[in-house]
Amino acid sequence: MERPVRALLRRIGVGLFLALVVVFTSFLLVKLGAGPTDLLLGGPSPGVEERAQLVQDYGLDRPAFVQLVRYAIRVLGGELGRSWLTGESVLSELLHRLPATLELMLYAILLGTLMAVPTGMAAAFARDTAEDRTVRGTSVLGEAMPPFFLALLLLLVFFRWLDIAPAPSGRISIVLSPPPTITGSYFIDAFLMQDSIAARSALAQLVLPVFTLALMLGASLTLLVRGAMLAQMDAPHFVYARAQGMSREMLTIIALRGALPAIGGGLAAQSAALLSMTALVEYVFAWGGIGQYGLEAMAKADFAAVQGFILASAAIAATVHLLHAVIRRLARIRIRRA
Amino acid sequence: MLLDVQGLRVDRIATGPQGEPVPEPALAGVNFCIVKGRILGLVGEHGAGKSLAASAILGLLRPSARLVGGRALFEGQDLLRMSEADLTRVRGARIGFVVQSGHATLDPNSRVGAQLVRAQSIHRPIVKAEAAWRAETIMSSMGIPEPRLRAQAWPHELTPGIVQRVVLGLALINEPQLLIADEPTAGLDITTQVQILDLLHLELRRRRIGGIIITRDLGVVAQYCDDIAVMYAGQVVEQGPVMQVFARPAHPFTRSMISDAPERLGIAGRQIVPPRMEPEQGCSYRPRCADATERCLVAPPLVGAGVHAARCHFARIAAA
Numbered sequence: 001m002e003r004p005v006r007a008l009l010r011r012i013g014v015g016l017f018l019a020l021v022v023v024f025t026s027f028l029l030v031k032l033g034a035g036p037t038d039l040l041l042g043g044p045s046p047g048v049e050e051r052a053q054l055v056q057d058y059g060l061d062r063p064a065f066v067q068l069v070r071y072a073i074r075v076l077g078g079e080l081g082r083s084w085l086t087g088e089s090v091l092s093e094l095l096h097r098l099p100a101t102l103e104l105m106l107y108a109i110l111l112g113t114l115m116a117v118p119t120g121m122a123a124a125f126a127r128d129t130a131e132d133r134t135v136r137g138t139s140v141l142g143e144a145m146p147p148f149f150l151a152l153l154l155l156l157v158f159f160r161w162l163d164i165a166p167a168p169s170g171r172i173s174i175v176l177s178p179p180p181t182i183t184g185s186y187f188i189d190a191f192l193m194q195d196s197i198a199a200r201s202a203l204a205q206l207v208l209p210v211f212t213l214a215l216m217l218g219a220s221l222t223l224l225v226r227g228a229m230l231a232q233m234d235a236p237h238f239v240y241a242r243a244q245g246m247s248r249e250m251l252t253i254i255a256l257r258g259a260l261p262a263i264g265g266g267l268a269a270q271s272a273a274l275l276s277m278t279a280l281v282e283y284v285f286a287w288g289g290i291g292q293y294g295l296e297a298m299a300k301a302d303f304a305a306v307q308g309f310i311l312a313s314a315a316i317a318a319t320v321h322l323l324h325a326v327i328r329r330l331a332r333i334r335i336r337r338a
Numbered sequence: 339m340l341l342d343v344q345g346l347r348v349d350r351i352a353t354g355p356q357g358e359p360v361p362e363p364a365l366a367g368v369n370f371c372i373v374k375g376r377i378l379g380l381v382g383e384h385g386a387g388k389s390l391a392a393s394a395i396l397g398l399l400r401p402s403a404r405l406v407g408g409r410a411l412f413e414g415q416d417l418l419r420m421s422e423a424d425l426t427r428v429r430g431a432r433i434g435f436v437v438q439s440g441h442a443t444l445d446p447n448s449r450v451g452a453q454l455v456r457a458q459s460i461h462r463p464i465v466k467a468e469a470a471w472r473a474e475t476i477m478s479s480m481g482i483p484e485p486r487l488r489a490q491a492w493p494h495e496l497t498p499g500i501v502q503r504v505v506l507g508l509a510l511i512n513e514p515q516l517l518i519a520d521e522p523t524a525g526l527d528i529t530t531q532v533q534i535l536d537l538l539h540l541e542l543r544r545r546r547i548g549g550i551i552i553t554r555d556l557g558v559v560a561q562y563c564d565d566i567a568v569m570y571a572g573q574v575v576e577q578g579p580v581m582q583v584f585a586r587p588a589h590p591f592t593r594s595m596i597s598d599a600p601e602r603l604g605i606a607g608r609q610i611v612p613p614r615m616e617p618e619q620g621c622s623y624r625p626r627c628a629d630a631t632e633r634c635l636v637a638p639p640l641v642g643a644g645v646h647a648a649r650c651h652f653a654r655i656a657a658a
Contacts, residue, residue, distance in 0.1 A: 127401065221422030236442040242398055243437065244457055244508060257447045 011325050015318040022314040023075050027068050027308045043080045083297065090308035095289055098312070099184025099288030100171055104280055107206065108213030109271050116218040117263070120225025121256065124233060126246030130295075135222060141291065142219025147277040151212045151284040158208060168285040173201040209285045216277055217270055224266040228259035261328070268324035272317035339411070340516055341395075342371040346408035346418075348387075348394050351401075364390055364403065366622070369640075370567040370574050377542055377549040378549065379559030379580065381595075382569030388552045392518050393568070394418070396435060397425045413515065431461040434509030436502075436519040436538070440612060443505055444493035450477075450504050451489025456510050476507040481537060501532040503537070510541060516548045517541075534560055538636065556596065565645075568592050571622040578646030580637075588641070588648035588655050590627045621650070646649040 053336040059070065059254055074081070080090040090227060123135040154318075158165035171186045172178055178199050190198035232238055233253040241254050279291030286292070294309030296302075348496040349361035365387045372378050378387050393399050395410045395417055413468040429435065437443050437454065447454055454473035458464050472487075477485035480503040491554040493501060502522065509517055522538060523531035539562045542549040551563060559566050559580060566584075567577040568591065576589040587593045620635040621627070627634065633651045648655065 037472055228471075236437065237445050239398060240437050240443045241445060242436070243396060243435040244460070245426045245428070246460055247426060250456070250460060254445055254447070257443075 007329065008326065011322060013172055015322060018318060019311070019314060020072070020228055022311060023072050023307075024068065024087050025282055026310040030303055030307060031064060031067075049158055052202045080308040080311070083302050083305040085297070085300055085302050085305070090304045093293065093305070094308050094312050097288060097290045098295050100186075100287055101275070101278060101282065101291055103185045103187070104206070104209055104213065104282070104287065104289060105271070108274065108278075111214035111215035111268070112221055113199060113267060116212060116221035117225050119218075120222040121229055123222070123226045124229035124255075125252075127230065127233075132226075137228070139219045139222045142215055143223070144281070146218070147212060147216050148280040148284050151209065151213060151281050151283065153213055154208050155284070166201070168208070169204055169205075170286045172198060173205070176201055205285075207286060209281050212281050213277060214273065217274060220270060221263075221267060223242050223245060225259070225263055228262035228266075229255050231262070232256075232258040261331075264324065264327065272320040275313045275316055340372045340374045340413065341550075342409075342411040343391070343395065344369055344409045345404040346391060346410065348390055349404045349406050350362045350379065350390075351404055362406065363406075366567070366572040367393065367408070368572070368574050370577055372548045372550060372565075373415070374515070374548050375546045376564040377539070377551060377562060378565045378567055379563035380550055380552045380567050380569065381554065381556060381559055384554065386569040387572040388569055392435075392520055392550070396429055396518070398421065398429075417484060430457060430509075431512045431517070432514050434483075434512070434514035434517040436505055436509045436517065436522045438521045438524045442603065446493055448492075449489065450491050450493060450496065454489070454504070454507060457482060461512050471500055472511065473507075477504070478510050480504070480507045482507075484506070493505065498526055498557050499533065502530075502534050506534070506538060506541070506628060507551060510545070513545070514547065516550070518552070520552045520553070522551065538562070568595070573622065573624065573649060575650070576646075576648040578648075581583075582646050586655070588646070588653040589623075589650045590629055590652075591623050592648070623650075 040202035058156055059067060078091060081092070082088065083090055083093065086093065123132045126132045127323060155165070155168055159167060166173060176198050178186055179193050179195055179202075182189045182192055187199055190196075190202055208277075235258070238251070238258075241251055246254070275291060278289070278297050281287070282289045282291040283295050288313050290309060293305065294313070297305035297309060342448055346365055346538055347363065348365040349472065350364040352360045352362050354360040368387065368391050370378065370380070380391070382388050388485065390399075390403065393403075395412075397417065397420070399405060405418060408418060412428070417425065420428070444450070447644075448456070451470065451473050454476065455466065455469040458472060459466075474485040474489060477488060481504050482488050482500055482605050488496070488500070493504075495506070505523075509519075517538075517539060523534050526534065533622045537559060538549075538551070551558065553559065563580050565578065565579050567574045568583075568589065569575070570589075570591045576583060576587065576592045584596060587596055621630070624630045624634045629652060631651075636651075638651045640646065640647050640649050640650050641651075646655050647653075
């Protein structure tokens with residue numbers, strides 16, 4: 001087998017192992033932290049007989065280890081249990097809500113990168129000037145700000161005061177009905193159905209939450225891009241490129257190309273961790289994605305839903321890292337083909 | 339006169355106890371000149387300011403250093419007062435630069451041939467095929483075997499000796515009038531060093547262009563240079579034709595350097611960093627000079643006859 005393929009398979013194997021670790025950890029956390037499971041499962045106030053029935057049904061009288069193994073087997077079979085709040089299958093609820101979250105994250109990553117890369121590069125070229133200090137200060141401020149606070153701040157300004165943003169009432173105006181599901185993204189689906197009113201509304205609803213996340217992501221990414229560019233600009237080959245009489249544009253290309261691996265790595269790490277921020281932003285904007293689902297489940301100690309959410313976020317993180325590994329591989333193959 | 343450096347002054351910006359920038363003089367009025375077709379050896383101890391002088395002339399000072407004054411007349415134009423855009427047209431086109439060897443010099447993300455092509459196209463419009471052909475030609479004249487194959491290589495695939503030949507090719511491909519080589523063989527094994535220096539010397543002679551070789555090795559100066567400029571603590575303390583200076587060194591530092599090279603020059607691993615300069619206190623070499631007197635508390639003048647000059651009160655220079 002070719003080496004890249006083997007390396008990729010190994011990565012997938014590591015991913016699966018990590019998934020097991022996550023299953024184990026999430027099980028343990030809920031077991032340790034959430035109190036008697038039968039009380040949680042039985043809803044607000046179960047009777048004595050109901051509780052006994054639950055203990056019987058779910059095998060809660062068995063040792064914790066046995067429960068874990070049974071749980072792990074069920075999870076690997078794709079069975080995430082039912083939410084006691086809604087009575088729905090957790091898996092189908094997560095899958096139903098996933099597109100909303102992915103859409104938010106994807107646009108935020110794109111917009112955040114588009115903002116951060118030029119800004120970080122400009123700051124690096126203007127090292128230690130007033131512009132550079134302004135960029136750095138703003139970025140640190142953005143990094144330090146809690147996502148929900150920034151979301152509320154933007155709502156206050158653009159919805160309450162300026163009244164140019166729509167109400168934070170989910171993914172589409174409450175007077176419109178969502179378009180039929182094609183991709184799961186309301187905006188794209190409405191666009192495909194040539195429903196311009198729905199498309200415009202979906203887009204308007206996206207602006208503030210995407211902007212919030214993009215600012216949060218962009219703030220730390222800007223600092224990362226600046227640092228990676230500066231590392232390149234201090235490298236001997238960059239100084240030598242200047243000695244050769246390279247123009248500013250050419251120097252920018254040389255430094256950016258050298259900085260790309262570091263920027264890509266940082267972007268992957270931040271994208272993988274973005275779901276925690278997305279959850280808070282979803283909550284503020286009533287987005288109805290898996291982030292909001294997870295937060296609500298946590299607040300109500302909805303056992304199966306919380307575990308489903310933890311697994312989903314681990315899956316997103318693992319996918320992002322896998323994608324990053326594949327892209328890195330491809331880039332390195334290009335160089336090795338000399 | 340190809341390049342005439344007069345009173346070049348550069349401060350190094352150190353950080354003070356409160357984090358405030360403190361300028362410290364690093365070059366205290368450097369003078370030297372190069373005539374077309376001749377090779378100047380710029381020698382001195384580690385930290386004397388040789389590389390700093392070269393960087394300042396090309397406008398490549400790092401943010402930690404600042405130009406204070408002086409002139410560097412290159413074919414009549416002052417490089418120190420040129421705009422960055424004009425300097426960009428001089429660097430790599432009219433002045434070639436060879437830096438210390440090692441893979442770190444070449445752009446690690448471009449193939450060698452592409453870098454040679456790029457070096458041409460940034461300075462003049464050129465058809466790609468012609469640039470590629472010229473790249474291969476210069477690689478083969480730099481003694482690189484199988485240039486067509488090597489042009490496709492990435493820098494990390496080449497040996498340090500080949501890399502330095504590529505760097506030399508990059509410096510010469512636009513046919514500059516002056517070539518500055520900053521320790522061109524540092525870090526290479528001894529046989530490769532000789533090969534690279536022979537090649538450098540041959541190319542400078544063949545093209546009849548001016549050259550500066552920055553080195554700590556007096557042997558290199560003796561073998562490859564026509565003129566020598568000796569730097570000590572941010573000043574050129576003696577300059578003249580190699581034969582004359584080696585036969586009758588006028589400055590005590592030059593004398594000590596010649597008498598106990600190579601240890602003094604830090605080649606044997608021992609590096610003597612000159613004491614911090616205190617310009618008000620006369621001759622900067624005074625603390626180490628065996629012949630110092632009270633007169634040395636006054637800054638020494640440049641004593642010279644014709645092409646040979648030294649910065650010492652007691653210099654006796656016979657007319658050649």
